[in-house]
Amino acid sequence: MTILLEEFLGEIEQMLKKDQLNEKKIFQLLKELDDPLLESEDLQKKFEAFLDYVRKIPNLPETRKRYRTEKSCEMIEKLRRWYLIESVNCASREKVDLSTDVQYAKGVGPGRKKKLKKLEIETLKDLLEFFPRDYEDRRKIIKLNELVPGEKVTTQGKLSSVEKKKFQNMNMIIAVLSDGLVHVLLKWFNQDYLQNQLKQLIGKEVFVTGTVKANPYTGQFEIHNAEVLPREKETIRKILPIYRLTSGLSQKQMRKIFEENIPTLCCSLDETLPERILKKRNLLDIKNAYYGMHFPKTFYHLEKSRERLAYEELFKLQLAFWKIRKEREKHGGIPKKIEGKLAEEFVKSLPFELTKAQKRAHEEIRKDMISEKPMNRLLQGDVGSGKTVVAQLAMLDNYEAGFQTAFMVPTSILAIQHYRRTVESFSKFDIHVSLLIGATSPSEKEKIKSGLKNGQIDIVIGTHALIQEDVRFKNLGLVIIDEQHRFGVKQREALMNKGKMVDTLVMSATPIPRSMALAFYGDLDVTIIDEMPPGRKEVQTMLLTMDRVHEVYDFVRQEVLKGGQAFIVYPLIEESDKLNAKSAVEMYKYLSEEVFPEFRVGLMHGKLSQEEKDKVMLEFAERRYDILVSTTVIEVGIDVPNANVMVIENPERFGLAQLHQLRGRVGRGGQEAYCFLVVGDVGKEAMERLRFFAMNTDGFKIAEYDLKTRGPGEFFGVRQHGLSGFKVANLYTDLKLLEWAREDVQEINVEEIELPEEIKLIEVG
Secondary structure, three states, rough: OEOOOOHHHHHHHHHHHOOOOHHHHHHHHHEOOOOOOHHHHHHHHHHHHHHHHHHHHOOOHHHHHEEEHHHHHHHHHHHHHHHHHOOOOOOOOOOOOOOOOOHHHOHHHHHHHHHHHHOOEEEHHHHHHHOOEEEEEOOOOOOOHHHHOEEEEEEEEEEEEEEEEOOOOOEEEEEEEEEOOEEEEEEEEEOOHHHHHHHOOOOOEEEEEEEEEEEEOOOOOOEEOOOOEOOOHHOOOOOOOOOOOOOOOOOHHHHHHHHHHHHHHHOOOOOOOOOHHHHOOOOOOOOHHHHHHHHHOOOOHHHHHHHHHHHHHHHHHHHHHHHHHHHHHHHOOOOOOOOOOOHHHHHHHHHOOOOOHHHHHHHHHHHHHHHHOOOOEEEEEEOOOHHHHHHHHHHHHHHHHOOEEEEOOOHHHHHHHHHHHHHHOOOOOOEEEEOOOOOHHHHHHHHHHHHHOOOOOOOOEEEEEHOOOOOOOEEEEEEEOOOOHHHOHHHHHHHHOOOOEEEEEEEEEOOOHHHHHHHHHHOEEEEEEEOOOOOOOOOOEEEEEEEHHHHHHHHHHHHHHOOEEEEOOOOEEEOOOOOOEEEHHHHHHHHHHHOOOOOOEEEEOOOHHHHHHHHHHHHHHHHOEEEEEHHHOOOOOOOOOOEEEEEOHHHHOOOOOHHHHOOOOOOOOOOOOOOEEEEOOOOOOHHHHHHHHHHHOOOOHHHHHHHHHHHHHHHOOOOOOOOOOOOOOOOOOOHOOOOOOOOHHHOOOOHHHOOOOOHHHOOOO
């Protein structure tokens, strides 16, 4: 089997690192090596010198072997940088303005401008950033006797005959490709114009590219609609970009547009990263990185191009976060005097012992609050890990230090839930707690605003109502924001700015992989509660097909008769012709009238007003409903201790993080709890995802898997500017680059880098 130079170097490098190099293996690899790059005399000389140096390693004493192995790996990297990357030639090219309308690009014009607009290409910059969706590697020449059916290959041989035949009302051109021993048929349908072109190549060596098929009757290998080029054509052995297309533009036409324009566009770019970072991280310069994304000389070139552009996206995102941090720190924080007596008394009164993770989290938060720098910390933990108790300890410390606390949550029902819990928990302390939500009466609102302004209210819990301009505090010292991903950075800042450099604690029950935490919350320090309280029962999760849904309904009936409550969740609010999924509204009617007429069934979905949602949820929590039919609006932190059954129909339409949040709504009262996933007609991949979910209850593992399979754009079910807009970076695979970027932003002058608008926005849209 043929291998290329980059593969050869990779194999040698692996053998060197594992101390498995020997002459026999090198000889075998050299026999398989076939790369057009080796036609360069300069490369041949350096390559032979490298081989001479490497071959002696196995026979050297240990100390010299280690030294030469290290040097050999350095030589491999040099060979890659010198010969596996093609530099774009900018010597004779004039710069162009990248904001220019794309119709002025070579080969475009007004007609093609309209077609390119469908692909969201309107300027030269858009053209430059319209990266290939895939690449076709034509560098390897597969011998005719090594062809495998189903594989797209480039092979070679002589054309020995060309003829035209009739086949089922079609004209078929048939040619024979041969290497002297093996014969392969080449076939084209209704392409008569090819006959004369192919006849001129009879008896000549040609390259043929296409997908190999085995004739179902004879078993003979065939290649249909192949691309045939003369052997002397030098350009055939290269990597070709494959672009997304639109009606009226073929792949050949798209490639021609890019070939004619990309070199000039690349040469019009100015470097955007400091030289010292390029050297430190061994990154490509911007011109060659963009060129390599479109026309990579090798896959090493493509990898280095992608690495550079992904790093830049992550770097600018981290830089935006770093600027936010520095701006806050500029003004300094308020070092608080905390004795810890109230927190100690509170912990003693709890009917359970704090986990080690909760204790550690509280220590980290208290350390921040005592510090001269303002706290900006993310408290992250799985459903039921005990974040609320840690937040309460922070509130007590803040109160003891003489400051007010503002606790903001995304919905009124959550605010009411937190308010009731906080009042009950702090009943033995002389702490004044108030609730401020949209539904608070005007007179009560004025009373609360007055109490916050004169310092009579110590803790206020509420929704967006807290960030209204006329809400002022006498001495705000701590801001807590629950379900952080539901708020944008600007909303968070608006609440923080109501005090003088307040301490901020944001909480999330959506377990986030480390890469996501660094990207979504790069301006925050991260504390993770990675331990569940002892004795908490796992929700039993079962995966069933839709033909067994009535068995699930029977189970729900039995649990409700025992005194439990159930959620039944659907992906849609109303019926859709386009989506093969059930809707909450139609199923509510069916379930309440046909399946559970003896029970009280409620309905909740996103089209209801916030007041209506809160009313339904409160009534369910107060057991006025036995079953709640809903869309995913119930996924956020709702606490209904009596609910012990969650049924999710068409779960394939949700992300695993969403499913985990939904599952976390049951079993909160300590009883046995169940989650049923009732799937429709789904593919293998979707079923694998759901099986993984059913077998795992660890939110962090589920989050990693969800990020890997669905990507960051779907992770939270929200779009975040600067994150969903990545053109190159991948938050799952580029964690190393993300950590580099986080380190590197601290070494530069922040004014050196201009941030793009989409990064400046970093907020949930």
